[in-house]
Amino acid sequence: MSSDVYFTTVDCKKHKSPLLKIKKILNRCAPEQFFKKSEIVAVKTHFGEFGNTAFTRPIFLRPVLEKLNNLGVKPFLTDTNTLYVGMRTNSVDHLHNATLNGFNYSTLQVPVIIADGLRGDNSVDMDIDGELLKTVHIAADIASADGMMVVSHFKGHEVTGFGGAIKNISMGCSCRKGKLDMHSDSCPSVVPDLCTSCGRCLGFCASNAIEMTPKAFITDRCTGCAMCISVCPESAIHINWNASSASTQKKMAEYAAGVFKALDNKLVFLSIITSVSPACDCYGGNDRPVVADIGFAASTDPVALDKACHDLVIKANGGTDPFSAIYPKVDSSIQLSHAEKLGIGTTDYRLIEVD
Ligand code: SF4
Ligand code: SF4
Structure with missing residues (x-):
């Protein structure tokens, strides 16, 4: 059975606001069936x-x-801390950055909560029956919500070809350990030349896996929680970004299945297909968009939605995939086919244009 994807272009005849168009496609998804007062x-x-x-x-x-306010629900805006060291590594920096980027109470009149805690380690384990994973680690404040509205920016991605709804509910909804699970097949390691032997990382390692030799050294007791990465003041603990694209995409789909389970399938998705940058929004810059602005799409099926957004980008690019031109070794369809296999959606979609 196919899934419906509601789409509206950025074209605005008679100066109709794009916000009204977004409202229309959201209404077609009937969020009142998912979220109650x-x-x-x-x-x-x-x-x-x-x-x-x-x-x-x-x-x-x-x-x-x-x-959501009209439905009488209590919404909160959320994101999770990053695996890499940047402006979103812990909740203090993250909230500061969110405020600077316009996600704050004064602009949107809604609380902002970083869902995986102060240091990205507050999570709930969900058992799943994945090909690569049997347990996934979901950000605690997402897992304990009653449901989720997922607003994703559709763009290119250097590891997965493109990033959309599936990426947002997998990498974007996991704690730091989960992100390491998806990005790496091994534990982090210390770069001896950067380590000042300050010992700070030892105090944060719950597995007692770090020894001073005299520089810090991560032993095989490491459980891959990724906590040490975020607390090292010298950025001396590095992630081995060694997972293959196929493995990362499959694990993303498995994490997405865990989020569906945690939220009892109560998810509605909106994707923004504007400023379609070549790479992830985790970079401190974004470069020229790969295509002109396209529009907005909504669905209750993240697989159908990502497939439709990708097809719209290909169409806007004259029939060729701009992401595979940038990342020729990446087959971005793996995230879709694996998610489909796990039963969280279908690539068979019906695009319904709404004006
Ligand atoms: S926190 Fe960083 S600099 Fe300090 S001992 Fe650990 S790895 Fe070395
Ligand atoms: S990743 Fe976690 S378990 Fe491994 S060394 Fe760092 S803090 Fe310890």
């Missing part, structure tokens, strides 16, 4: 790394929040 609903987006300008514009969240 007084429920606490996460609105998951990506707050953008400091310096990036391609991430979802906060104003696009207005019709989403308006819809």
Whole structure:
């Protein structure tokens, strides 16, 4: 059976606001069937790394929040801390960055909560029956929400070809350990030349896996929680970004399945297909978009939605995939086929244009 994807272009005849068009496609997804009065609903987006300008514009969240408020639910805006060291590594820096990027109470009248805790280690384990993973680690405040509205910026991605709804509910909804699970097949390691032997990382390692030799050294007791990466003041602990694209994409799909399970399938998705940058919004810059702005799409099926967004980008690029031209070794369809196999959606979609 196919899934419906509601699409509206950025074209605005008679000066009709794009916000009204977003409202229309959201209404077609019937969010009232998923979210009930007084429920606490996460609105998951990506707050953008400091310096990036391609991430979802906060104003696009207005019709989403308006819809949720009209339903009588209690929405909160959320994102999770990053694996890499930057402006979103812990909740203090992350909230500061979110405020600077326009995601704050004064612009959107909604609380902002970083879902995986102060240092990215507050998570809930979900058992799944994946090909690569049997347990996934979901950010605690997302797992305990009553449902989730997922607002994703559709763009290119250096590891997965493109990043959309599936990426937002997998990498974007996991704690730091989960992100390491997806990005790496091994534990982090210390770069001896950068380590000052300050010993700070030892105090944060719950597995007692770090020894001073005299520089810090990560032993095989490491469980890959990734906590030490974020606390080292010298950025001396490095992630081995060694997972293959195929493995990362499959694990993403498995994490996405875990999020569906945690939220009892109560998810609605909106994707923003503007400022389609070649790479992830985690970079401090975004480069020229690969195609002109396209529009907005919504669905209750993240697989159908990502497939439709990708096809719209290909069409806007004259029939060729701009992401495979940039990342020729990446087969971005793996995230879709694996998610389909796990039963969280279908690549068979019906695009319904709404004006
Ligand atoms: S926190 Fe960083 S600099 Fe300090 S001992 Fe650990 S690895 Fe070395
Ligand atoms: S990743 Fe976690 S378990 Fe491994 S050394 Fe770092 S803090 Fe310890």
